[in-house]
Amino acid sequence: MRQKVIFIFLITTLAACSQPAVIAQNEGNFFASTPSWQDEFNYSGKPDAAKWSYALGENGWGNNELQNYTDEIGNAKVENGHLIITAIKEKSGKAEYSSARLVSKGKGDFLYGKIEVKAKLPAGTGTWPAIWMLYSENNYGNKSWPDNGEIDIMEHVGFDQNRVHGNVHTKAFNHVLKTNKxxxxxxxxxxxxxxxxxxxxTPESVTILVDGKAYFTFPKEAEYKWAEWPFDKPFHLILNIAVGGNWGGQKGVDDSVFPQKMEIDYVRYYPLSEKK
Structure with missing residues (x-):
């Protein structure tokens, strides 16, 4: 009987000792119940200029992408309560495709918090939609990518339908080095x-979820410096559809699928708060 009591005591003690590390990681952090920045797209026409700007150009965007990003309403418009980003097979500048890349930089820059985007994705080989975040300030290293960080909330490549990806990129962890997380x-x-x-x-971790279910968490380890964890400075949101490129075009581009759309019902940012 005494051995049984000791065994139960040890199991209880070990269980108690294992809990604080899990609790401490999130202790003191929670997200506000209402968003402090949002776009519900309850209007028509071009995206709200008070919240969104356009990244423009046909320079391949570091990934040998094939589209020209424009500010044309045919590539990005709001109607029926949705933002619609459309990639089109058409001559656009020197490119053979047009699309849009919306950015919130300078109009929606966030440090910690919860970002939610309700979206329906395009389909078809060669499409490469993304919902992601980049640094809004140049603070670290070479003051560029990947030193200042990237958070991919959702990436999808059309040749692998129904699989979505969440990643972070830093100087130490990135796809060029094949070390990205x-x-x-x-x-x-x-x-x-x-x-x-x-x-x-949060200051302790980046977690990516779909429909409320987490499938990737990147925790800040005690030994991490800026090269591993640049996620202590403001970031902004980017919404885009790329065509082709190093990843999206790995299996070619099926021109017959275009035009293709990413529809977004809302974008919401809930700030991080401290428990009181």
Whole structure:
């Protein structure tokens, strides 16, 4: 009987000792219940200029992409309560495709918090939509990518339908070095139904979720410096559809699928708060 009591005591003690590390990681952090920055797209026409700017050009964007990003309403418009980004097979500048890349930089810059985007994705080989975040300030290293960081809330390549990816990129961890940190998950009917793509970002971790279910967490380790963890400065949101490129074009581009759209029902940012 005494041995049984000792055994139970040891198991209870070990269990108690194992809990604080899990609790401490999130202790003191929670997200506000209402967003402090959002776009519900309850209007018509071009995206709200108070919240969004356009990244423009046809320079390949570091990935040998094939589209020209424009500010044309045919590539980015709001109607019926949705933002619609459309990639089109057409001559656009020197490119053979047009699309749009919306950025919130200078109009929506965030440090920690929860970002939610409800979206329905394009489909077809050669499409490469993304919902992601980049640094808004140049603070570290070469003052460029990847030193100042990237958070991918959702990436999808059309040749691998229904699989979405979440990643982070830093100087130490990035796809060029083949050291990037991330994961992927199957999302049923990703191009037929809306799903909620979320990033929960605290001083201790970056977590990526789909429909409220986390599938990737990148924790800040005690030994990390800026090269591993540049995620202590403001970031902004980017919404785009690329065509082709080093990843999206790995299996070519099927011109017959165009035009292709990413529809976004809403974008919401909930700030991080301290428990009181």
């Amino acid at each position: 991330g994961n992927n998950v199957i999302v049923d009917k990703a191009s037929e139904e809306f799903h909620i793509y979320t990033c929960e970002w």
